[in-house]
Amino acid sequence: MAKLRVPSWLSSERNGSTANMDVDKKRLNRRSFPGLATTRSKEESLQKKEEEQSEVSKVESPESRMLVLAETIRVETERLQTYLQSNGIAQPSLSVDGPDDFPLLPDEIQQSRQKIVLATKELTNLVRGPRESVRYDVWSYLDTLSLQLINSYQIAKLVPLDAPIKLTELQSKTPLEPVNLARALRHAMTNNIFCEPSPGLIAHTANSRILAQDTSLQAWIGFNSEDIFPAAGHVMQALKSHPEATSITHTGFNFAFSTVGEEPMFVTLGKDPVRARRFANAMLSFTNGEGYEVSYFVDNYDLSDVNERGGTFVDVGGSHGFVSVEMAKKWKNMKFIVQDLPKMISSAPQPICEDATVAERISLQVHDFFTEQPAKGADVYYFRWIFHNYSQPYAVKILKSLIPALKPGARVVINDYCIRDPGSENPWDEKLMRSMDMIMGTLFNAQEREEREFCELFKAADHRFDFKGVYRVESCKMSVIEAVWNENGVEAQVDECKE
Ligand SMILES: C[S@@+](CC[C@H](N)C(=O)[O-])C[C@H]1O[C@@H](n2cnc3c(N)ncnc32)[C@H](O)[C@@H]1O
Numbered sequence: 133m134a135k136l137r138v139p140s141w142l143s144s145e146r147n148g149s150t151a152n153m154d155v156d157k158k159r160l161n162r163r164s165f166p167g168l169a170t171t172r173s174k175e176e177s178l179q180k181k182e183e184e185q186s187e188v189s190k191v192e193s194p195e196s197r198m199l200v201l202a203e204t205i206r207v208e209t210e211r212l213q214t215y216l217q218s219n220g221i222a223q224p225s226l227s228v229d230g231p232d233d234f235p236l237l238p239d240e241i242q243q244s245r246q247k248i249v250l251a252t253k254e255l256t257n258l259v260r261g262p263r264e265s266v267r268y269d270v271w272s273y274l275d276t277l278s279l280q281l282i283n284s285y286q287i288a289k290l291v292p293l294d295a296p297i298k299l300t301e302l303q304s305k306t307p308l309e310p311v312n313l314a315r316a317l318r319h320a321m322t323n324n325i326f327c328e329p330s331p332g333l334i335a336h337t338a339n340s341r342i343l344a345q346d347t348s349l350q351a352w353i354g355f356n357s358e359d360i361f362p363a364a365g366h367v368m369q370a371l372k373s374h375p376e377a378t379s380i381t382h383t384g385f386n387f388a389f390s391t392v393g394e395e396p397m398f399v400t401l402g403k404d405p406v407r408a409r410r411f412a413n414a415m416l417s418f419t420n421g422e423g424y425e426v427s428y429f430v431d432n433y434d435l436s437d438v439n440e441r442g443g444t445f446v447d448v449g450g451s452h453g454f455v456s457v458e459m460a461k462k463w464k465n466m467k468f469i470v471q472d473l474p475k476m477i478s479s480a481p482q483p484i485c486e487d488a489t490v491a492e493r494i495s496l497q498v499h500d501f502f503t504e505q506p507a508k509g510a511d512v513y514y515f516r517w518i519f520h521n522y523s524q525p526y527a528v529k530i531l532k533s534l535i536p537a538l539k540p541g542a543r544v545v546i547n548d549y550c551i552r553d554p555g556s557e558n559p560w561d562e563k564l565m566r567s568m569d570m571i572m573g574t575l576f577n578a579q580e581r582e583e584r585e586f587c588e589l590f591k592a593a594d595h596r597f598d599f600k601g602v603y604r605v606e607s608c609k610m611s612v613i614e615a616v617w618n619e620n621g622v623e624a625q626v627d628e629c630k631e
Pocket of ligand 1: 398415419448449450451452471472473476499500501502515516517518521
């Protein structure tokens, strides 16, 4: 049997694991903006491989692996519990009044959480065994299905927060036929969404209660289960008919919603204000998730020179402008333009923000980013969660459409994932990023990109884009990828984008 390697992030030896983590952290947060850091070199990758090889010597026999994992779970749970207790933070609980989220935690405590989740998952896999694990992993879509029914029929809002409700009474409040309501609820209960304290009585858990209260979360579940889930079921069909998989109108989404060869997903959503609003709110929920907070960008991206000269920041594909609102609060001398498709712009809140001194510096503009950029001579063109929606031909077109508007020194800033080498991300984030990559393929035939791919993208659009590199703030999952417009740029060298 092949031997299992113990990854350094899972080791329960405190000093060893912390030391490894520090090394990893330093390595992974290396940035390639001039003056801030240097690009990860081949030698460093090799060195990492060697370090990993040496981990093989710490191989555990399959019999003891369960105990290693159990010990990791015990040690890390104790660490998390102690931290919460000594800081007066409520302990996690599934009961209806359990806390909604963890507060911002120090890095090492956050890593404890990650280790617990990942060790628990591996231990579950080991204890179930390979055949049973794989056999039933494929049923994970049923978790989405039961959640879709509950969310779509707004069942969580029908269950009182303070007392259980009889299933029969709940049935009378929904158009869902009793068998289907009971089956969706009882399936969701296997995921701790609702509980049945005694037969026929339905009550909230913390999970179902948050679903009843959080409208952005409802939108997130709605978008994922009603737009992405059907699209995922049509990916095979899309790939079989268009194996090259670059067209944005021949995707799983297009096959699911009968728009093949007609229009991309955003146009479809844009035609329906309810769906457009749900998408915007879903993005808000996602953005508020751990490691995606807009504050990482707002707090760390330096615009003091632009602010000093009262410059302009264009948020291209900026949805309802929530990034610009936060930026305008910080940079009080700057102007902001939020651009998006007509339906998105018309459904944006008016005023965009309560504070008039912020709102008056933000304008909304209808603009299709595949056409010539109308905001000429701005200082920054910012794209958040845009480029990962597009395969290379489209992404190049978006950049080319900017060129007539660019003044020398204009910054083009992409705020997206930047994928690292397989296995170099912590597994928690790796799963998230790989999942997002799958979703991008499903909806757009698009992809998440590595640093080299971003560099190649800019160079493919125009050699005058001076690629500055990738910057990622500690604990943030998103990277800032930047290029500066250089009128006198020289023809790109073939090797320029290689690691
Ligand atoms: C994934 S969302 C990102 C929104 C926002 N930047 C954020 O960070 O949440 C993509 C946005 O691009 C907009 N969009 C899609 N196609 C567009 C186009 N051709 N021109 C302008 N905006 C577009 C969508 O309406 C949506 O608001």
